[in-house]
Amino acid sequence: MFEARGLTKRFGRLTALRPLDLRVSSGEVLAVFGRNGAGKTTFLHLAASLTRPTAGEVLYEGRPAAEHRRHVGLLSHASFLYSDLTARENLEFYARLYGVEVSVDDVLAEANLAARANAPVRTLSRGMHQRLAVARALLHRPKLLLLDEPYTGLDAVSAEKLSMRLRTFGGPAFAGGFGEASPERAVILTTHDLERGLEVATRVAILDSGRLAYDGGPLDPRELRERFAALTSN
Amino acid sequence: MQSLQVVLAIVRKDLRRELRTKEVVLSTFVFAVLVLVIFNFTLPASRDTVLELAPGILWVAFTFSGVLGLDRTFASEKENRSLDGLMLAPVDRSAIYFGKLASNLVLMLLSDALLLPLFGILYNFNMATELPFPAFMTFLLVVLLGTLAYAAVGTILAAIAANTTMREVLLPLLLFPIAVPVVIGAAESTRILFQQDPLASPWPWIRVLAVFALVFIVLAWLTFEYVLEE
Numbered sequence: 473m474f475e476a477r478g479l480t481k482r483f484g485r486l487t488a489l490r491p492l493d494l495r496v497s498s499g500e501v502l503a504v505f506g507r508n509g510a511g512k513t514t515f516l517h518l519a520a521s522l523t524r525p526t527a528g529e530v531l532y533e534g535r536p537a538a539e540h541r542r543h544v545g546l547l548s549h550a551s552f553l554y555s556d557l558t559a560r561e562n563l564e565f566y567a568r569l570y571g572v573e574v575s576v577d578d579v580l581a582e583a584n585l586a587a588r589a590n591a592p593v594r595t596l597s598r599g600m601h602q603r604l605a606v607a608r609a610l611l612h613r614p615k616l617l618l619l620d621e622p623y624t625g626l627d628a629v630s631a632e633k634l635s636m637r638l639r640t641f642g643g644p645a646f647a648g649g650f651g652e653a654s655p656e657r658a659v660i661l662t663t664h665d666l667e668r669g670l671e672v673a674t675r676v677a678i679l680d681s682g683r684l685a686y687d688g689g690p691l692d693p694r695e696l697r698e699r700f701a702a703l704t705s706n
Numbered sequence: 707m708q709s710l711q712v713v714l715a716i717v718r719k720d721l722r723r724e725l726r727t728k729e730v731v732l733s734t735f736v737f738a739v740l741v742l743v744i745f746n747f748t749l750p751a752s753r754d755t756v757l758e759l760a761p762g763i764l765w766v767a768f769t770f771s772g773v774l775g776l777d778r779t780f781a782s783e784k785e786n787r788s789l790d791g792l793m794l795a796p797v798d799r800s801a802i803y804f805g806k807l808a809s810n811l812v813l814m815l816l817s818d819a820l821l822l823p824l825f826g827i828l829y830n831f832n833m834a835t836e837l838p839f840p841a842f843m844t845f846l847l848v849v850l851l852g853t854l855a856y857a858a859v860g861t862i863l864a865a866i867a868a869n870t871t872m873r874e875v876l877l878p879l880l881l882f883p884i885a886v887p888v889v890i891g892a893a894e895s896t897r898i899l900f901q902q903d904p905l906a907s908p909w910p911w912i913r914v915l916a917v918f919a920l921v922f923i924v925l926a927w928l929t930f931e932y933v934l935e936e
């Protein structure tokens with residue numbers, strides 16, 4: 473479904489991502505771990521076609537990913553939400569951008585934000601803001617979901633709910649309000665939180681200084697911690 | 707079709723935000739009023755002087771105040787990185803340019819419309835009654851085309867400047883030299899119309915405005931994707 477071929481990104485003299493080759497198939501949930509500055513966010517931005525790679529390419533079902541933005545959802549560090557607009561207006565705006573017909577009320581209810589639907593986003597708490605951002609990223613029912621630190625700001629209940637959704641991203645439990653069941657979905661998420669990442673991952677990758685240091689099956693938390701420490705020694 | 711939907715969604719969103727904050731119209735209008743008032747105090751009030759200089763003053767007010775609104779165009783998309791959200795939309799990214807251009811045009815024309823009656827009062831020149839009807843309509847066309855040309859170049863330069871740390875300084879430094887043909891063309895055609903000069907025609911200048919607008923709209927259409935990404 474998703475493939476990065478020799479993906480490289482340099483910002484002046486700084487190499488954020490060294491040639492990286494990675495494939496993600498339908499049904500996979502890939503957790504990408506790495507220290508600050510390891511290249512996780514750069515990788516997700518390249519995967520979402522937000523920036524151009526210095527070298528290499530990103531393919532989605534064999535075609536350049538930029539041609540498939542309709543099928544990609546991105547939750548970044550920033551929420552992409554407008555503070556002056558209400559939660560409802562933000563979702564309506566993004567629904568129009570993607571040309572999708574969705575019941576915004578259902579989406580808000582699913583995100584447990586129905587009571588604050590008409591409140592300006594600037595008045596929402598950090599956790600509500602993040603829940604709305606997740607709803608925004610999932611609004612157009614993406615087949616490839618890219619999540620950058622999705623648990624930031626979420627309380628334990630909301631974090632658990634998100635984990636449950638990610639584990640069942642392709643299955644029927646995901647249907648309500650956020651997208652129809654589909655076996656054709658995949659998730660790539662980056663996080664510092666090893667335990668949370670392992671809860672949902674079917675595969676694990678570790679980035680170190682822009683280099684893919686590990687790519688394999690899920691590990692138990694202790695083994696992952698040891699391997700993470702060994703691979704990201706600086 | 708989807709691109710048109712994105713353009714309309716951006717315009718609707720920008721106008722809704724403006725209606726709520728009144729940030730752009732208020733700041734551009736107040737700045738333009740100050741320009742008109744200052745020039746009004748510093749110039750002799752003879753009729754000939756007004757007809758000779760007022761067109762230039764009017765376009766200085768339009769363009770200098772317009773830069774305030776243009777600066778906010780993409781700066782307002784930086785909060786929560788909502789510009790990235792726009793860039794994820796599954797359409798040609800020039801749709802973002804056209805959406806922003808349309809928003810800027812509407813807001814600048816609104817500011818112009820508020821300013822013109824005030825200009826008439828301050829400079830004792832009621833263009834609606836003192837100009838023959840065809841000349842008045844041609845003047846409105848000059849305002850429309852001049853504002854469109856200025857917004858066309860200003861919107862793409864605002865996108866370039868927004869990606870720098872010196873946004874507020876860089877935008878006027880880039881915009882004013884490039885927009886010189888717009889200011890000259892608009893001021894000259896306005897002067898010819900105000901003075902009812904029988905030996906001059908405003909149409910060559912109006913064509914300059916139309917060509918300038920067209921060139922920058924096509925240029926932005928072709929290059930906007932790269933402007934946003936780099």
